[in-house]
Amino acid sequence: MRFADKYKSYYPIRYKGIYTSRGDNDLVSVRIRQAEGNDPSKWTHDQLKGLCEISEEYGNSKVHFTTRGDVELYGIHEGKLNDVLKKLESLGLDPRDSCGASVRNVMPCPSYLCPLAMVDAVSISRRISRRFRHNPDYEYPSLPKRVKITVSACRKGCATPGIMDVGIVARDDGKFDVYVGGGVGDHAFQSVMLFQGVEEDRLEGIAISVAELLKREKEKRGFKWVLNKYGIEKTKLLLEEIISNVSPMSPTRGEDRINAKMIARFPTRGGWLNSSEVMEIAKIAEDNYGFVVLFNKQVVEVPLKKELRTTLNYQLIDPFDYGDLKGDVESCIGNDFCPPAIVSTNNVAEGIQKILRETKSGLNVKVSGCSHSCGRHQIGEVGLGASMREGRPKFKIYIGGDNYKLGKLVGEVDADRYDEVIRVLSSIDEDKIRKSKVDEIESLLSKVPSFVKSED
Known part of the structure; x- marks a missing residue:
């Protein structure tokens, strides 16, 4: 199927959670959330196992984790879509209202943890x-x-x-x-x-x-x-x-607290994990509290009540430190699947993760493959937002964003120079970045070829 035909068919009804994949083919993607009335941040081990089975049978054997507690499956042939939707329904999962013009997940922090x-x-x-x-x-x-x-x-x-x-x-x-x-x-x-x-x-x-x-x-x-x-x-x-015309909200019932000793955080690669990796995480969850937490970071979190043994990459955190994720890299899906994207954010995210590990940097970096900003780069401690200028892909560079405020634009650089930008920024005192010390950062970034500082 031509992409133009797919676009005309699916774009107006994106609120149903089904969207087109890049290219002239019959492949579609499904963005999934919890069914009506369920906790949007809590996914059972059985649900994760089911997603892996669907991805292996119908998709590309990968699972993508979003920044709104949703999960995406890619590479599904249009003719198999109804089979996939039936399997999701049997798992208590539902694509509707996860995309397009709809009220998205009313997303809570996992306060029970x-x-x-x-x-x-x-x-x-x-x-x-x-x-x-x-x-x-x-x-x-x-x-x-x-x-x-x-x-x-x-x-x-x-x-x-x-x-x-x-x-x-x-x-x-x-x-x-x-x-x-x-x-x-x-x-x-x-x-x-x-x-x-x-x-x-x-x-x-x-x-x-x-x-x-x-x-x-x-x-x-x-x-x-x-x-x-x-x-x-x-x-x-x-x-x-x-x-004034809306009846007051009735009192809510308190969710039972979970006194987990520690929380295991499993990082993704630009939001992606192989289905085999997700299956292992599901088994770990089954051996503990029976669920994982999918909040607004592209990590899968498992509250623990016993010692963890796994070969997967993970980070252990104390529940008191929840929300203080260091050295995190978040990105959109990029131009492998998304039509408007102009860079492969998956490759960029993996490259940034490698640099942060090498430099032992605790910076949080967010990457978007186009101006739609699905990677939320404007609120990253360091944010890279892709754009085109003079026929070349560029990254606009933001610093100092956080949960409450947008970061400051300091300039832009050729997209293939992102690694040099991250190496420079990871060498700076992190507080200077968080406090948006623009002049100092612009001076250091000026040594990166193609860097042009912001005119704002």
Whole structure:
């Protein structure tokens, strides 16, 4: 099948979780999430085993882990798609609302694991998502653009409220601050704290009001442009008007805490693991608490209650250090599969991981293969975002991003010079990068051939 024909067929219904793969063929990809009502961050060992079997029988024998708790399977022939969907349903998995114009995973941090959690983020997210899940009123064509909502159980903001349409953050006093209007892409917007010190029963109304105002405005570029249009005060008034007509959210049931001794983190290669590796992780999970955690990093986490023995690459962390992932590399799928991507982010991610290991650097690096910013490079301590200039692929370089704020653009370099950029940055005091010491970093990067500093 010609790619143009695939695009016309699948692009309008991406909210169903099925999308085209690059090239003139009948291959498609499936983006999968937990079925309606399930904890989006908790995947059972049986589900992982089932995904491996599907990937080996129908796909490319690999599994891709996203930054919103989803899993993607690639290389599936269109004629086998219904067989795959039936097998997913039998596992309690569901592609719908994982892509396109829909309300995506209401993504909580795994508060049941973290001793610092002030609230049960999972129960809150499940309560909010019930309004949106499988609801045509919040899918294309009723919804003009996707809406992303997250819940952070403490002020660390591990669920990255700075780039969310709605970023809910628990406070120490049991109330919540809500950030609105964030987003990445061609025009990255940093969210603003629009609601302070609100009670839990108002959270659902705020989430609904953002989706409803987006629909009313018919804004196809996302809610960040609604906020840009009206400004902070007017946007808040418009949202409050909608919230007043929404019944208060009922109290959530607390999720049982898991007192894991340690957590094993299994890194991926640009989000990818071979099905054999995933199968081994599934067996490790089965021997412990029976599940893995898929949050918003491209790592698979297994809470442990016994000693771990495996030949797989992993990192052991104390639950108190949850969210403090060092030396992490995150990327989109790149031009191996994604039509708009212009670089092979998988190769770049593996190259960066190698450099960080060699230099013993704790930097977190995020890589996007095009301006869509699926690798969330704007919030990386170091972010590389691919673009074309004068017919050559370039990487725009960002520094100092975090859960709450966008990084600063310091310049750009030829894409094939990414390794030299990472070696320079990994030699710098990490605090200088996190604090965005732009002048010093620009001076050091000027030694990399083709580097041009930002004019902003």
